[in-house]
Amino acid sequence: MVNATRFRQAHEEDWERLDKIVTAIEKRGVRGVPEQALLVLPLLYCSTLSSLSVARETSLDKSLVAYLEQLCTRAYFQIYGVPTSPLRQLGHFFARSWPKAVQALWKETLVAFVLTAAGALVAYLLIRNNPSWFYVLMPDNMAQGRDPTASAELLRSTIYGTGHDGSTDQSTLAFFASFLFTHNAQIAIMSFALGFAFCVPTAGLIVYNGLTLGAMIQVFAAKGLAYGFVGWLMIHGTTELFAIMISGAAGFRIGLALLFPGKLARADAAVAAGRSAATAMGGTVVMLAVAGLLEGIGRQTITADGARYAIGIAMLLGWMLYFYWPRRNDGAAA
Incomplete structure (x- = not known):
């Protein structure tokens, strides 16, 4: 004792x-x-x-x-x-961990982009040839009257927030914009969360998001408002859609690890893939918040199409440089 x-x-x-x-x-x-x-x-x-x-x-x-x-x-x-302090760890996340995690998912992100573009193109062509396809592809709560039967004035008020007399109708525009933001945020979260189901639900959600995008563009294009609508989308959409594609890419990474685990057990392969995928997905919350700020500023203060396009393109280039600019490995930083 x-x-x-x-x-x-x-x-x-x-x-x-x-x-x-x-x-x-x-x-x-x-x-x-x-x-x-x-x-x-x-x-x-x-x-x-x-x-x-x-x-x-x-x-x-x-x-x-x-x-x-x-x-x-x-x-x-x-x-x-x-x-290290929490502040330094947060700085390391934004300086290295997050962009390197997204960079590692470039192939999956490219696949998500192709699926989105393909879905948008298919919806655009289907509705242009037969407007009734719009009601098949678009849920009523998302369209909110912005369908092939809508007048040019109503659709214009969605883009610029003005009515027949030129008065501002910010309440209508705010509702539509907030609904789009909520819809896209849900798509981003679900695309990642359902990746474990061997990529199938994730691919379906990415294509579905492209279909709704193409459907809405065609409705405005039919009234000669495509340029203005795409500009309204771009000011925040380049950030928002990029976030969705990264979320989908993260979901693809987990699903592919389950489909092709290699020498590892499926559970171990999923855990290994989930580490980098979760890091990439965690940062998309920041992207969606930035998109929300851009949408609010664009809706309330920026109505010129040229300025909207400039901001949207600048944000896209900024994200591309941030994520894909070559970085040294952590081991080489010493």
Whole structure:
């Protein structure tokens, strides 16, 4: 039977020394601690971990066990963890983790783009040849009267928020814009969440989103308003649609890992693919928030088609550079 008092007296000096070093690192960082202390840190950690094992096996004082558990946990994170502040970790996410995760999904993102474009083209051609296809492809709650029978004035008010007399109708435009944003956000989330079902639902959602996009463009094009409608969409749509494609790409990555796990078990392959896919998907929340801000600004303050196109194209180029600009590997950064 281990004597608690003698056990504490024999090891307490090492515990206290470890506590002081860990506390110093937590307060000042690694650079604020002497090199000698850093060299002895792993030895003190192993010694304290051994003390904790003995304390548990011999049922020593519970408060002592709790103290040693807490001390070992703190030391572990300083030795094996990432000793950076939350702010620095957030900066690393935006500077490297997120863009590199999206960059790794470029093939899947390209597939999502092709599916979206194909869906839009099919819907556009179908409705141009037979307007009744619009009612097959578009849900009533999304169309809200913006269908092949709508007047040019009504459709124009959707783009510019003006009625017959030139007065602003921001309430109608706000409703339509917010509905589109909510719809696209749901598509983005579901495209990622359903990727585990071997890519099929994800591909279906991406194509469906393209179909609704093409259907709406054709309705406005039939009234000579295609240029204005596409400009209204572009100011926020280049960001919003890009986010959906990245979400779909993340879903594809997980689904493909399940379909073709290679030498890994399917569950292990899905977990490995899910790490990078989840990082890419996490950043799309930021993209959707940016799209919401652009939509609000564009709807309320920017009505010139040229300015809308310029902002939409600039945002697309900005995202492309941000994601696909070559970056050094983390190991080469030293």
